[in-house]
Amino acid sequence: MDAYTGYGFYEDNTTDSGYYYYNIYNNNTEDCSSSYLPGSNIFLPLLYCTIFITGFVGNLFVISVTGINGSRGGRLVDTFVVNLALADLIFVLSLPLWAISAIQNGNWNFGPAGDLLCKLSSYIIAVNRFSNIFFLTCMSVDRYLAVVKPMDSRYLRSSRCIRATCGAVWLISLVLGIPSLVYRRVEEIEDGLDGSFCVEENNSSFFLGLSLTMALLTFIFPLLIIVLCYGTIIIHLNKHCVVWKSSN
Secondary structure, three states, rough: OOOOOOOOEEEEEOOOOEEEEEEEEOOOOOOOOOOOOOOOHHHHHHHHHHHHHHHHHHHHHHHHHHHHHHHHOOOOOOHHHHHHHHHHHHHOOOOHHHHHHHHHOOOOHHHHHHHHHHHHHHHHHHHHHHHHHHHHHHHHHHHHHHHHHHOOOOOOOHHHHHHHHHHHHHHHHHHOOOHHHHHHHEEEEOOOOOOOOOOOOOOOOHHHEEEEEHHHHHHHHHHHHHHHHHHHHHHHHHHHHHHHHHHH
């Protein structure tokens, strides 16, 4: 099994063409397929910077506006919205690192702090992914309780319970993101394609099993819960519409 897999764009310095190679490296650092990606070291940094600026300003705006409304007795679901915006705000703060890396054709040249920044930025992305899907799932459950079970869910929809739920989501997300700290590292690639790249080691069966578990936790189960909640809400509202029309 491969020692690790690294993904990046590398410029062909042997010719004057603008070809870039998308390589998947194994322990022999063999090349795979190639593709023509002119200007990727310009387009990707611009894309990252655009997302960084809009995401930073937008999420700050959401946090400030929702926070003001919350202090005036806003909706309980706004607590989830604020935490969701906070997770996205932390995520966009890592984008400048990836923009700098993209300028260097995927090279991760950040000096002695390179390995730490690689692990930290990857950890932030992982925590953001987990917290986002969990908060979205919590919001769908909250909507289900508010519409379908309004009288039986007073405690579950209390401010105290929702804050505790948000704390639990952050704790679980921080724990689930730990593998990124363990398996991410800066790897030196040689054999004609010199450079340092932020890659993920995936040669262990434990890592593969962990990846499958993460996929279930962050996609399959949340998707089922969200579909079930909103599907039940639609059925419930349609039933009430039928009753209302028949009564009139």
